[in-house]
Amino acid sequence: MPFSHFGLHADLLRGIRELGFTRPTPIQAEAIPPVLEGHDIIASAMTGSGKTAAFLLPILHRLAGKPRGTTRALILTPTRELAGQIDEHLSALAVHTPLSGAAIFGGVGMGPQEHAFRRGVDVLVATPGRLLDQLVLDEADRMLDMGFLPDIRRVLKRLPARRQTLFFSATLPPPIVTLSQEMLRKPVTINLERKAAPAVGITQAAYPVPAELKSALLVELLKRGEIRSVIAFTRTKHRANRVADYLVRHGVVAGRIHGNRSQAQRTQALAGFKAGKFPVLVATDIAARGIDVDALSHVVNFDVPASPDDYVHRVGRTARAGAAGDAFLFVSPQEEGDLRAIERVLGRRLPRVTLPGFDYTKKPVEKLEVPLAHRLAAMRQRRTHPRHGPPGRAHGHGHGQGHGHGHPRRGNRSRNR
Numbered sequence: 001m002p003f004s005h006f007g008l009h010a011d012l013l014r015g016i017r018e019l020g021f022t023r024p025t026p027i028q029a030e031a032i033p034p035v036l037e038g039h040d041i042i043a044s045a046m047t048g049s050g051k052t053a054a055f056l057l058p059i060l061h062r063l064a065g066k067p068r069g070t071t072r073a074l075i076l077t078p079t080r081e082l083a084g085q086i087d088e089h090l091s092a093l094a095v096h097t098p099l100s101g102a103a104i105f106g107g108v109g110m111g112p113q114e115h116a117f118r119r120g121v122d123v124l125v126a127t128p129g130r131l132l133d134q135l136v137l138d139e140a141d142r143m144l145d146m147g148f149l150p151d152i153r154r155v156l157k158r159l160p161a162r163r164q165t166l167f168f169s170a171t172l173p174p175p176i177v178t179l180s181q182e183m184l185r186k187p188v189t190i191n192l193e194r195k196a197a198p199a200v201g202i203t204q205a206a207y208p209v210p211a212e213l214k215s216a217l218l219v220e221l222l223k224r225g226e227i228r229s230v231i232a233f234t235r236t237k238h239r240a241n242r243v244a245d246y247l248v249r250h251g252v253v254a255g256r257i258h259g260n261r262s263q264a265q266r267t268q269a270l271a272g273f274k275a276g277k278f279p280v281l282v283a284t285d286i287a288a289r290g291i292d293v294d295a296l297s298h299v300v301n302f303d304v305p306a307s308p309d310d311y312v313h314r315v316g317r318t319a320r321a322g323a324a325g326d327a328f329l330f331v332s333p334q335e336e337g338d339l340r341a342i343e344r345v346l347g348r349r350l351p352r353v354t355l356p357g358f359d360y361t362k363k364p365v366e367k368l369e370v371p372l373a374h375r376l377a378a379m380r381q382r383r384t385h386p387r388h389g390p391p392g393r394a395h396g397h398g399h400g401q402g403h404g405h406g407h408p409r410r411g412n413r414s415r416n417r
Contacts, residue, residue, distance in 0.1 A: 003023070011064070012061055012097065018095070021053070025049055026049065039188045042187045042189050043191075046316065047313055060093060072122055075136040076143070083104075102121040102124060104126045128155060170313065201323055205350060206352050207355070208331050217355065222280065224355075227298045229273075229297050231298075231314075232282045232302045233285060233302055243302060252278075255281045255282070257284070285313070296317055300330065308344075
């Protein structure tokens with residue numbers, strides 16, 4: 001069934017063709033008709049299934065024939081990167097229409113975002129922390145995980161009672177269903193979620209490796225050409241910095257995305273990775289939510305996630321839209337229990353792989369983790385003997401993509417990881 005079957009505006013169909021889309025994905029085929037008819041919907045589909053176009057296309061079609069001059073659709077999403085990417089998709093789809101959009105989120109100055117309000121964009125994409133007859137909640141499950149529910153309720157109180165509301169989510173946990181009952185009117189339910197099932201094109205494997213040799217194994221895989229472009233997931237922001245710094249010291253240019261990085265640093269890292277300026281992006285789970293990178297060859301679970309659902313979301317960064325990709329798990333002996341939990345949900349045992357010629361018994365020259373006691377001692381030392389420098393200047397280097405730790409700004413929410 002072609003996109004023309006939906007009766008979409010001719011200018012939208014032109015944009016669709018130029019983007020190379022030929023046929024709708026299953027979630028698009030299921031969601032577009034009821035949205036065009038004005039129904040509220042609650043829709044669930046796996047990561048990488050085309051949910052963004054599933055709500056953007058019918059919204060743009062419905063707005064194209066109506067008077068302009070005020071914001072008429074609001075899309076709420078949990079992270080800054082996802083807000084920016086949805087805005088990019090909107091611009092590409094609406095390129096031949098007079099419709100406009102803007103993204104607003106924390107971590108950047110309010111000036112340009114206030115200007116977007118003043119000029120009256122048609123579609124506003126926002127994170128709940130910074131903030132309209134249509135409302136979309138994208139990645140609704142993750143917004144609840146990140147504690148945005150009070151913010152969402154405050155936004156809802158300021159919206160018109162007569163509106164169309166769309167819920168899109170990778171999963172439909174009970175809290176999402178409960179929230180949808182509060183917000184939606186007789187919604188159409190679309191559930192294409194496959195429980196803990198990564199995309200068909202993903203080849204998965206587990207690499208048993210001592211925890212202290214994980215960084216060396218990643219460097220070896222990169223230097224042998226086994227990996228072309230990879231997002232490496234760590235469990236904490238501190239680990240992400242440590243891994244990225246280790247890679248840089250060993251000749252691998254790497255970017256990093258996590259909540260302690262400024263918005264400018266996060267934007268620069270993602271743009272550089274997408275442009276192929278460096279092969280590795282080290283990220284935490286929430287900061288990478290919704291990141292869409294064409295032709296990503298690999299996902300590496302540097303740390304095994306404690307939740308099987310998080311594993312599915314991680315590996316869903318590759319093999320998007322029918323492409324192929326590889327997903328590796330670096331599994332230390334201490335993480336075997338988490339791996340078995342993932343395998344139980346997947347319903348199969350992942351193959352164990354060893355890298356020929358890699359010495360799994362060697363002692364690391366440098367440790368990735370600094371013991372907590374040592375870190376606390378260093379903090380006490382800095383308080384006792386503060387370093388003095390020119391007023392208004394931060395100590396440390398922080399130059400280039402692979403250096404620096406992106407000191408946290410006051411006021412940053414820990415949930416924007």
